[in-house]
Amino acid sequence: MSHINIFDTTLRDGEQSPGVNLNQLEKLEIAKQLERLGVDIMEAGFPASSQGDFEAVKAIAETVRNASITGLARTTKTDIDIAWEALKEAEEPRLHLFLATSPIHMNYKLKKTPLEVMETAVEMVSYARKKFPQVQWSAEDATRSDLPFLAEIVERVINAGATIINLPDTVGYSTPEDYGHMFRFIKENVPNIDNVILSGHCHDDLGLAVANSLAAIENGAAQIEGTINGIGERAGNAALEEIGVALTIRKDKYPYTTNLVLKEIKRTSDLVSKFTGMRVPPNKAIIGKNAFAHESGIHQDGVLKHASTYEIITPELVGIQSNDLVLGKHSGRHAFKDKTKQMGFELSPEKLAQAFHLFKQLTDTKKQVTDEDIFSILTDIQTDAETVKKYQLVAFQVHYASSTNLPTASVALTTPDGDRVETARTGQGSVEALYNTLEALVEEEIHITNYQLNSIGQGRDALAEAQVKLTVNGTPVSGRSSAQDVLEASAKAFLNAVNRIFLTQKKTQKEKAFL
Ligand SMILES: CC(=O)SCCNC(=O)CCNC(=O)[C@H](O)C(C)(C)COP(=O)(O)OP(=O)(O)OC[C@H]1O[C@@H](n2cnc3c(N)ncnc32)[C@H](O)[C@@H]1OP(=O)(O)O
Numbered sequence: 001m002s003h004i005n006i007f008d009t010t011l012r013d014g015e016q017s018p019g020v021n022l023n024q025l026e027k028l029e030i031a032k033q034l035e036r037l038g039v040d041i042m043e044a045g046f047p048a049s050s051q052g053d054f055e056a057v058k059a060i061a062e063t064v065r066n067a068s069i070t071g072l073a074r075t076t077k078t079d080i081d082i083a084w085e086a087l088k089e090a091e092e093p094r095l096h097l098f099l100a101t102s103p104i105h106m107n108y109k110l111k112k113t114p115l116e117v118m119e120t121a122v123e124m125v126s127y128a129r130k131k132f133p134q135v136q137w138s139a140e141d142a143t144r145s146d147l148p149f150l151a152e153i154v155e156r157v158i159n160a161g162a163t164i165i166n167l168p169d170t171v172g173y174s175t176p177e178d179y180g181h182m183f184r185f186i187k188e189n190v191p192n193i194d195n196v197i198l199s200g201h202c203h204d205d206l207g208l209a210v211a212n213s214l215a216a217i218e219n220g221a222a223q224i225e226g227t228i229n230g231i232g233e234r235a236g237n238a239a240l241e242e243i244g245v246a247l248t249i250r251k252d253k254y255p256y257t258t259n260l261v262l263k264e265i266k267r268t269s270d271l272v273s274k275f276t277g278m279r280v281p282p283n284k285a286i287i288g289k290n291a292f293a294h295e296s297g298i299h300q301d302g303v304l305k306h307a308s309t310y311e312i313i314t315p316e317l318v319g320i321q322s323n324d325l326v327l328g329k330h331s332g333r334h335a336f337k338d339k340t341k342q343m344g345f346e347l348s349p350e351k352l353a354q355a356f357h358l359f360k361q362l363t364d365t366k367k368q369v370t371d372e373d374i375f376s377i378l379t380d381i382q383t384d385a386e387t388v389k390k391y392q393l394v395a396f397q398v399h400y401a402s403s404t405n406l407p408t409a410s411v412a413l414t415t416p417d418g419d420r421v422e423t424a425r426t427g428q429g430s431v432e433a434l435y436n437t438l439e440a441l442v443e444e445e446i447h448i449t450n451y452q453l454n455s456i457g458q459g460r461d462a463l464a465e466a467q468v469k470l471t472v473n474g475t476p477v478s479g480r481s482s483a484q485d486v487l488e489a490s491a492k493a494f495l496n497a498v499n500r501i502f503l504t505q506k507k508t509q510k511e512k513a514f515l
Pocket residue numbers: 013016046048049050073074075076098099100109110111140170233
């Protein structure tokens with residue numbers, strides 16, 4: 001059976017989703033989880049695009065040992081040099097160099113002739129190979145490129161030293177038949193094509209990304225690129241969990257192996273969803289809440305008689321536990337520590353103590369503490385930047401007197417300089433009153449762009465998770481927090497977002513020296 005390399009780009013193309021803004025701690029947590037999931041290559045970011053991306057890629061390259069780490073670069077020596085500085089400590093550093101080959105992109109965006117594009121690609125691949133043992137070259141917008149031109153440029157970049165050739169459907173325009181045909185054409189018309197690995201990279205603008213990826217595999221691609229939960233630019237990228245499970249469940253049709261550990265899918269999906277704030281729709285294949293739920297009588301009857309009547313995938317295959325009831329009021333530190341390990345967290349002793357304290361507080365007020373609740377506590381704590389100066393919530397109160405009076409919130413905070421400040425404001429609703437008060441207390445200029453409230457699990461005592469997107473002095477940031485009380489979760493999510501600006505500000509100063 002042939003092997004398919006799985007190339008994950010959640011941290012690069014996935015982070016290009018509008019409104020998504022991951023900090024370094026969150027990126028590292030996702031990277032460690034992708035390693036557990038068994039991806040072969042991880043695209044950790046675009047190092048030359050910002051100091052923040054450079055640092056995150058570097059940290060991931062220095063941490064992850066069981067996957068090849070790559071970073072994106074334009075065809076410029078500066079981008080390649082910066083990428084090398086970020087990636088050189090990786091176990092297997094790899095450069096991902098791209099340049100568009102379609103007439104539309106060459107004419108209107110790059111303003112280069114096909115010959116200039118060809119020469120630039122060859123020169124930069126050859127430059128990159130002096131540093132990197134592996135160079136992947138991507139023909140951006142390959143699916144709208146002239147095929148004979150594509151074949152010629154691919155042949156030349158292979159001669160220049162490219163070791164992987166990626167043919168992306170950048171704008172999600174292709175159909176499975178077109179995409180398969182392009183791979184066959186390149187296989188048949190590029191004489192040195194067997195010296196490299198061919199890769200597929202699909203976007204979901206027409207809802208065909210996974211189907212196109214499978215067509216690429218059937219026509220010679222030995223590497224497939226995608227993201228967890230299918231997040232990414234516009235309608236997103238091919239969802240890797242769907243490709244991994246399709247290759248497993250339909251082995252009869254696709255006789256290929258991957259290194260994916262399918263039971264890590266659920267946890268990976270949960271982490272990505274939580275950190276990006278992009279919730280998974282209930283009907284999403286493989287990891288949606290309804291993916292294994294049977295609602296109608298005839299289906300339920302069938303499943304009770306024999307699960308395979310309506311179930312082609314078992315929840316256990318992708319790591320969904322049927323019974324997620326776990327620790328309770330009387331559990332101690334050892335059991336809790338053991339649980340955190342089982343859930344894939346490696347917490348410092350201080351963070352573990354903090355998590356245990358929150359868990360115990362929750363068992364006092366919530367009837368059943370589930371894995372979902374513990375996961376939420378642990379992810380919040382794991383990615384809380386402890387060293388940064390921050391605003392902290394001391395106390396708050398919201399008065400909702402009657403439907404004729406506006407709610408009033410009073411809040412007390414400690415500021416990054418350690419001062420205590422407090423004030424009160426009204427609003428049309430309780431959350432607005434609270435946010436008006438917080439805005440009045442923080443020094444920074446705040447503009448809220450999005451606010452979402454969800455419950456974690458079920459029941460009237462379920463944890464609330466608030467996610468907020470705002471601009472702080474014009475810089476977009478997002479924050480989240482969970483608590484049993486919706487207002488507490490909302491206030492903490494607001495401060496979580498504002499506090500991120502201190503990380504960003506540190507970077508901005510460095511960035512001046514960097515660019
Ligand atoms: C298909 C994809 O997903 S490609 C990856 C897209 N990802 C991103 O763009 C996210 C990160 N990007 C950024 O932070 C910024 O765009 C930066 C830092 C990379 C560049 O910022 P700026 O220098 O301000 O340029 P800006 O983004 O406005 O324009 C892009 C420039 O790169 C050029 N360019 C685009 N692709 C390439 C390429 N592969 N190689 C060389 N140059 C390229 C464009 O033609 C344009 O050049 P011009 O200024 O001469 O017209």
